[in-house]
Amino acid sequence: xxxxxxxxxxxxxxxxxxxxxxxFGTFTFNAxxxxxxxxxxxxxxxxxxxxxxxxxxxxxxxxxxxxxxxxIRRASSRRGEAARWLAIAYVIGLGAVLLWLTGxxxxxxxxxxxxxxxxxxxxxxxxxxxxxxxxxAYARSDPAQQPTPQRALLYATLATAAAxxxxxxxxxxxxxxxxxxxxFSPLASTWALMIDLSAMLFVYAALGAAAALGxxxxxxxxxxxxxxxxxxxxxxxxxxxxxxLPGLGFAAADSALLAVPFGVTVAVTWSGLRVACxxxxxxxxxxxxxxxxxxxxAVVVLLAATTAAATIGVNEVAQIDWAYIGEQxxxxxxxxVALGLILPLALRWTTHTGWSPAVCAGPPLLAVAMLYxxxxxxxxxxxxxxxxxxxxxxxxxxxxxxxxxxxVGSAGIVAREPLDVSFFEQVRELDSASWSQDPxxxxxxxxxxxxxxxxxxxxxxxxxxxxxxxxxxxxAVTFTPELDSFARDAHVFRNAFTNYGGTWLSVPALWSGRxxxxxxxxxxxxxxxxxxxxxxxxxxxxxxDFTIEPELRKETARTFLNPYLASxxxxxxVNVEALQNYIDTRKSSRPLFTYLGPMNVHILNTLAGVPNDxxxxxxxxxxxxxxxxxxxxxxxxxxxxxxxxYEDSVIVxxxxxxxxLGEGGRWGHQAAYMFPEVVRxxxxxxxxxxxxxxxxxxxxxxTFLTDLAPTMLQLFGLPPIGDGPAFxxxxxxxxxxxxxxxxxxxFMVMASxxxxxxxxxxxxxSLYVADLRNSREYAYAIDRAxxxxxxxxxxxxxxxxxxxxxxxxxxxxxxxxxR
Amino acid sequence: MPHTDxxxxxxxxxxxxxxxxxxxxxxxxxxxYEAASRxxxxxxxxxxxxxxxxxxxxVHLRLATLLAARGATSEAREHAEAALRLQPNRAAxxxxxxxxxxxxxxxx
Numbered sequence: 023x024x025x026x027x028x029x030x031x032x033x034x035x036x037x038x039x040x041x042x043x044x045x046f047g048t049f050t051f052n053a054x055x056x057x058x059x060x061x062x063x064x065x066x067x068x069x070x071x072x073x074x075x076x077x078x079x080x081x082x083x084x085x086x087x088x089x090x091x092x093x094i095r096r097a098s099s100r101r102g103e104a105a106r107w108l109a110i111a112y113v114i115g116l117g118a119v120l121l122w123l124t125g126x127x128x129x130x131x132x133x134x135x136x137x138x139x140x141x142x143x144x145x146x147x148x149x150x151x152x153x154x155x156x157x158x159a160y161a162r163s164d165p166a167q168q169p170t171p172q173r174a175l176l177y178a179t180l181a182t183a184a185a186x187x188x189x190x191x192x193x194x195x196x197x198x199x200x201x202x203x204x205x206f207s208p209l210a211s212t213w214a215l216m217i218d219l220s221a222m223l224f225v226y227a228a229l230g231a232a233a234a235l236g237x238x239x240x241x242x243x244x245x246x247x248x249x250x251x252x253x254x255x256x257x258x259x260x261x262x263x264x265x266x267l268p269g270l271g272f273a274a275a276d277s278a279l280l281a282v283p284f285g286v287t288v289a290v291t292w293s294g295l296r297v298a299c300x301x302x303x304x305x306x307x308x309x310x311x312x313x314x315x316x317x318x319x320a321v322v323v324l325l326a327a328t329t330a331a332a333t334i335g336v337n338e339v340a341q342i343d344w345a346y347i348g349e350q351x352x353x354x355x356x357x358x359v360a361l362g363l364i365l366p367l368a369l370r371w372t373t374h375t376g377w378s379p380a381v382c383a384g385p386p387l388l389a390v391a392m393l394y395x396x397x398x399x400x401x402x403x404x405x406x407x408x409x410x411x412x413x414x415x416x417x418x419x420x421x422x423x424x425x426x427x428x429x430v431g432s433a434g435i436v437a438r439e440p441l442d443v444s445f446f447e448q449v450r451e452l453d454s455a456s457w458s459q460d461p462x463x464x465x466x467x468x469x470x471x472x473x474x475x476x477x478x479x480x481x482x483x484x485x486x487x488x489x490x491x492x493x494x495x496x497x498a499v500t501f502t503p504e505l506d507s508f509a510r511d512a513h514v515f516r517n518a519f520t521n522y523g524g525t526w527l528s529v530p531a532l533w534s535g536r537x538x539x540x541x542x543x544x545x546x547x548x549x550x551x552x553x554x555x556x557x558x559x560x561x562x563x564x565x566x567d568f569t570i571e572p573e574l575r576k577e578t579a580r581t582f583l584n585p586y587l588a589s590x591x592x593x594x595x596v597n598v599e600a601l602q603n604y605i606d607t608r609k610s611s612r613p614l615f616t617y618l619g620p621m622n623v624h625i626l627n628t629l630a631g632v633p634n635d636x637x638x639x640x641x642x643x644x645x646x647x648x649x650x651x652x653x654x655x656x657x658x659x660x661x662x663x664x665x666x667x668y669e670d671s672v673i674v675x676x677x678x679x680x681x682x683l684g685e686g687g688r689w690g691h692q693a694a695y696m697f698p699e700v701v702r703x704x705x706x707x708x709x710x711x712x713x714x715x716x717x718x719x720x721x722x723x724x725t726f727l728t729d730l731a732p733t734m735l736q737l738f739g740l741p742p743i744g745d746g747p748a749f750x751x752x753x754x755x756x757x758x759x760x761x762x763x764x765x766x767x768x769f770m771v772m773a774s775x776x777x778x779x780x781x782x783x784x785x786x787x788s789l790y791v792a793d794l795r796n797s798r799e800y801a802y803a804i805d806r807a808x809x810x811x812x813x814x815x816x817x818x819x820x821x822x823x824x825x826x827x828x829x830x831x832x833x834x835x836x837x838x839x840x841r
Numbered sequence: 842m843p844h845t846d847x848x849x850x851x852x853x854x855x856x857x858x859x860x861x862x863x864x865x866x867x868x869x870x871x872x873x874y875e876a877a878s879r880x881x882x883x884x885x886x887x888x889x890x891x892x893x894x895x896x897x898x899x900v901h902l903r904l905a906t907l908l909a910a911r912g913a914t915s916e917a918r919e920h921a922e923a924a925l926r927l928q929p930n931r932a933a934x935x936x937x938x939x940x941x942x943x944x945x946x947x948x949x
Contacts, residue, residue: 513929516896517896714930718930720927720928721898721926721927722897722927757932758932760899760931765864765897766865784865785864
């Protein structure tokens with residue numbers, strides 16, 4: 023028992039290192055994930071892992087080799103002898119690889135070339151090798167062993183669905199934030215139960231079919247085992263190919279190329295582990311691959327513990343932009359563990375061992391019928407429960423909030439509005455290609471300029487600042503008095519949007535004044551308008567930002583404020599203190615260009631705070647963090663006034679995107695979130711009196727962050743950039759002219775990380791969003807009071823998609839895709 | 842505001858009837874009515890545009906001009922002020938404001 027447990031732990035530890043190596047090779051294979059994770063050093067753990075990979079590999083080698091000692095020492099059969107030689111070959115072969123890696127650290131040298139293609143599958147070889155040894159050395163197949171009883175599978179999957187549903191709803195109830203989340207909905211919970219049951223019944227049908235395959239054959243359990251292995255490999259492959267890799271910007275063909283060997287490796291490795299670390303190393307299908315026999319009381323405790331761990335895990339990953347990948351993986355693992363715990367009880371209590379096609383196909387068909395019946399039943403349940411909305415789509419959305427399993431299940435089994443896949447295929451190219459502007463950049467370098475008057479410039483792009491949390495936009499806000507006071511003396515743009523739902527694209531787009539593809543670091547140095555303004559007009563750049571600053575040209579002089587604070591700790595108050603000190607002590611008389619992107623109200627800091635009710639109607643942590651920002655902004659304004667700088671400054675307060683703060687159970691600005699809370703941003707601009715006298719603007723016109731760079735060109739009298747659909751345009755124009763009419767135009771918006779695209783029309787009153795990952799479409803009507811979701815008609819969809827096509831063509835025409 | 846003429850009026854009327862909550866369409870319709878010298882209809886269309894989007898500066902300006910022309914100076918001033926809040930320092934609005942401030946000149 024102890025020896026088996028030790029072997030299991032050693033193998034899991036070694037396997038984790040090999041899989042991490044696979045993960046790193048996979049990340050470097052793709053332009054987007056390489057730029058986002060590897061080159062940017064986003065994960066300190068990953069950076070350290072790569073730096074010390076040869077040591078980690080050596081550790082994995084030693085602990086996995088140690089588990090082979092019994093196999094090498096004892097060979098009592100021909101299969102045992104084969105296993106022994108394979109184990110010796112493993113020790114020698116992997117030892118040679120270790121020596122090679124020690125002399126030439128491989129992972130640290132990967133830089134998106136052909137070696138990446140070999141590194142990822144190469145990391146799976148040790149696992150496949152160990153699996154072959156395990157099966158040869160330990161696996162026993164009993165020819166008389168019958169397949170898993172069909173009814174036990176049925177009862178186990180039904181019980182798993184019911185248990186997970188009740189535990190998830192209970193966890194939601196206990197952890198919900200009553201201030202910002204939706205009330206309990208009987209309709210949504212009924213939908214959640216139906217979806218859970220349907221999802222688990224499809225699992226039953228697949229496992230039942232695997233069991234049925236062995237029925238009547240000479241070695242039924244062996245056949246069932248092989249079929250279940252195929253299912254397991256397919257399930258893992260689908261999870262990686264459809265959810266994980268596309269979310270990281272992988273093209274369909276690359277995803278399949280990487281996911282298939284990964285799925286096979288995980289399945290056979292798990293099978294090998296189960297037989298190598300079991301006291302009864304039998305090959306008998308679902309039972310040996312999934313079942314975890316234990317006492318009923320222990321099952322109950324472990325089920326609750328599994329749900330608690332999964333809930334904590336989902337809440338933890340909610341902080342990252344790719345939360346949906348983590349959420350879905352955790353939920354799938356939770357369901358598999360729950361089924362593994364419940365299955366032995368069902369086996370123990372089921373006496374009927376027969377097999378029939380009706381019992382195999384009947385329940386899943388019944389589940390489909392139940393789902394269809396739920397659509398007309400929704401109105402009746404809504405009326406009885408006193409719920410306002412009887413729209414099934416809304417109910418399913420709320421079910422997904424209550425129950426993570428329903429969230430995963432609804433993506434796969436509930437019919438959606440059909441998306442025009444062929445249309446979105448070309449839109450999706452913006453995700454996966456790397457881009458360049460060669461042979462020639464679209465714009466020549468700006469020559470050195472001497473401006474007649476050169477104001478100071480301060481741009482505050484406060485990360486994740488929501489428009490409706492600023493008092494000038496929402497009279498209910500009491501915690502931004504300084505921002506409001508500043509805004510009363512400035513131009514408040516009422517209809518401002520971000521082009522992108524994440525910092526990764528919105529900040530470089532703001533600096534470049536145009537839409538960008540995901541591989542923007544390849545092109546940004548040639549088209550960075552604000553950087554060109556700064557260098558050509560001899561500004562003194564002071565910056566605190568972790569997205570665009572690393573992509574500025576080396577020769578662009580800058581002062582990075584508070585360089586020793588990591589990105590999530592970027593605090594406006596600390597920045598302001600450093601900035602004031604810099605202004606007071608610097609010797610240069612050059613005008614300042616300051617760009618700050620503080621993270622005070624970022625979701626990482628919101629979720630890290632202690633929930634409180636100090637700001638009724640608002641998220642207490644977020645509002646408290648914003649109050650701190652407001653105070654320090656006020657301090658800076660007072661400082662600038664005291665130094666005589668304020669009146670002669672261009673000051674911009676905006677954000678790179680908004681955030682979800684529990685609305686519909688959603689948090690942050692994740693990969694697929696392009697909801698109104700995320701795409702609408704505050705935008706407040708104060709100009710020096712001399713500029714106010716020369717220019718006018720249109721505060722009611724739709725405005726985007728990409729308009730900021732063209733605005734600087736206009737204000738400084740510099741030549742404008744292009745005027746195609748992918749370019750921003752100046753928010754200001756000479757007082758005797760009107761702003762070019764943008765009210766009748768459409769504008770593309772997209773998520774920074776996931777395949778979610780949208781279009782803004784009718785001067786920002788109409789928003790369409792297509793979430794390709796979840797095959798969902800949304801339409802919103804936006805006005806001064808807020809927004810509401812509206813039905814999406816075919817004609818509305820057609821108009822939006824036609825406009826989106828124009829925008830995508832504009833981006834493609836500007837950049838050149840390079841696979 | 843885009844160029845609109847009398848010939849486009851029937852089409853605009855049909856479109857605006859089909860999509861009454863499209864502020865831009867109502868504004869275009871108002872401009873077309875104005876071109877056809879149907880100032881009463883123009884005024885109503887522009888008011889419908891503002892009901893949908895109260896921050897439509899061009900419509901405020903156009904409506905203020907229409908109102909000023911028929912002597913509704915007080916209401917014209919309100920719309921001109923609204924236009925100026927949305928388009929601060931815009932020369933065309935300021936000119937209208939100064940005409941409204943000096944009614945004698947305006948009447949001449």
